Amino acid sequence: MLEQKQVELTQIQAKKQEAESINKQQAELLRKKQSELEEMQTKMENTNLISKQQAESLRKKQAELTEIQAKKQEAESVNKQQAELLRKKQTELTEMQTQIENMNLIREQQAESLRKKQTELTEIQARKQEAESVNKQQTELLRKKQTELTEMQTQIENMNLIREQQAELLEMRQAELFALKNEVIPLVPKQKTVWSALPCGFLFDEKHGILRDENGLPVSLKTNSLRLFHAFVNAENYRLSYKEICTDVLIRSIKGGVDQSCRESVSMAIHRLKECLKPFSCIEIISIRGSGYQMVFSNYQNDTTLAGKSD
Structure with missing residues (x-):
């Protein structure tokens, strides 16, 4: 264009x-x-001899002069039109050149913007590759940590199993110790059974470690579970502290207060007693934060105090 x-x-x-x-x-x-x-006018004035031919010639010359003047005026009009058209064309050309310059400027700006975007894209791709590399390393590290965690969990489970076995062995040793100290009275055949009444219709044979509900369902308690239950039913409000359980039930000496090892031993003994009492849903053993444990009979009324009775 x-x-x-x-x-x-x-x-x-x-x-x-x-x-x-x-x-x-x-x-x-x-x-x-x-x-x-x-x-010619000078000649006519000087000679004063104007002939018809000269007059005709003069008329023709004047006609030619008039025609030439008309042509000159027409040419000047055409020149004005052409000059105006030329001015318009030059204006249009200037506008087009300006538009082309603006387009070139925009194209340069777009090229610069494209170059920057390509640079940014290159940087992003480099970062992405770096991140992928880091992700691979982190994935591998996570896999290793998970493997280590699995191994540690297996070791902990094995340690817990060993600790339970040791606790069971300790209970057996403590039972033997109680027997040596005459704290456990051996069973005597055909001896009269004495039942102690507990809330919710429960009866407890302290001597033989038998607990039964009002329907006659019996549960046999032994070793630490028996001593722990006996300690609960004889404690005020059925509440025992960590220290009482450690010293009176588990026969552990405490120096400088109850430590984490003592708390773990108490927790394990409580757990075993709960397992024994599972058939009786109305008996619960709840934790008293920072203090110890309490046995709760769900239907128990504070004024229920029943004397023992015999078969």
């Missing part, structure tokens, strides 16, 4: 130059004719 405008501008300029050349020729011709007319 720009080339077409330039071609039109060139054509208009050529026409303008041609018109200017014609104007010069006509102006020169007009000057000559005026000069001839003046000479």
Whole structure:
């Protein structure tokens, strides 16, 4: 489109130059004719002999002069139109050049923006590759840690199993110790059974370690579980502290307060007693935070105090 405008501008300029050349020729011709007319008028004035031929010639010259002047005016009008058209074309050309310059500027800006985006993309891709590499390392590290955790869990489970076995062995040793200290009275055949009444209709044979509900369902308690239950039912409000359980039930000496090892031993003894009492849903052993444990009979009324009875 720009080339077409330039071609039109060139054509208009050529026409303008041609018109200017014609104007010069006509102006020169007009000057000559005026000069001839003046000479002829001078001759007519000097000789005062104007013939019909000269008058006709003068009329023709004047007609030619009038025609030349009309052509000159027409050419000037055409020149004005061409000059206006040329001005418009030049304005259009200037506008198009401005638009082209703006487009070139925008294209340069877009090229610069594209270069920056490509640089950013390259950086992002590099970061992505780096992150993927780090992710692989972290995945491998996580896998190793999970393997180590699994191994540690297995070791802990084995240690817990060993500790339970040791606790069971300790209970057996403590039972033997109680027997040696005459704290456990051996069973005597055909001896009268004495039952102690407990809340919710429970009966407890302290001597033989038998607990039964009002329906006659019996549960046999032995070793630490028996001593722990006996300690609960004889304690005020059925409540025992960590220290009482350690010293009176588990026969452990305490120096400097109850430590973590003592708490773990107490927790294990409580757990075993709970397992024994599972058939009786109305008996619960609850933890008293930072203090110890309490046995709770769900249907127990505070004023229920029943004396023992015999079979």
